[in-house]
Amino acid sequence: xxxFVDKDVSYGKHSYRVGYKRGDATIFSDATSVFVKKLLTSxxxxxxxxxxxxxVKFSNGEKQKVSIEIFDMLGRKVKTLYDGxxxxxxxxxxxxDLNKGVWFVRVQTSTEKISERFVIFK
Numbered sequence: 001x002x003x004f005v006d007k008d009v010s011y012g013k014h015s016y017r018v019g020y021k022r023g024d025a026t027i028f029s030d031a032t033s034v035f036v037k038k039l040l041t042s043x044x045x046x047x048x049x050x051x052x053x054x055x056v057k058f059s060n061g062e063k064q065k066v067s068i069e070i071f072d073m074l075g076r077k078v079k080t081l082y083d084g085x086x087x088x089x090x091x092x093x094x095x096x097d098l099n100k101g102v103w104f105v106r107v108q109t110s111t112e113k114i115s116e117r118f119v120i121f122k
Contacts, residue, residue, distance in 0.1 A: 053096040071104040
C-alpha cells in the first residue's frame with residue numbers, strides 16, 4: 001500500500017501517476033485524476049501589538065455559509081465576527097477590542113473548520 005499527500009494542491013482537476021524503479025528503468029502507472037474542492041484554503045492572523053488590533057484573513061473557495069468566531073483560552077466564545085453567506089474570495093476582518101491574553105479564531109463552514117491561535121501582549 002502506498003500513500004501520497006500533496007500538501008500544496010490547489011483547487012481544480014489534477015492527474016497523478018505512480019512511478020517505481022525496476023533496475024535502470026522507471027515504470028509509471030496510468031494517470032489517476034482527482035478533483036480538489038478546497039472550501040477554505042487558508043487562514044492567517046496578524047496582530048498589531050501597539051494598537052491591540054488583530055487582522056483575520058482567509059480565502060473562501062466557494063459561495064457558502066461561513067462563521068468566524070473568537071474564543072478565549074477556556075474555549076468560551078467571546079465574539080462573532082461574521083455569520084452568514086460569503087461568496088468565493090479573500091476576506092479580512094479586524095478586531096480591536098480584545099484584552100491581553102491568548103485567543104483563538106475559528107472559521108467554520110458546514111464541511112470544514114480551521115483555527116489559529118494568537119496572543120495579545122499589551
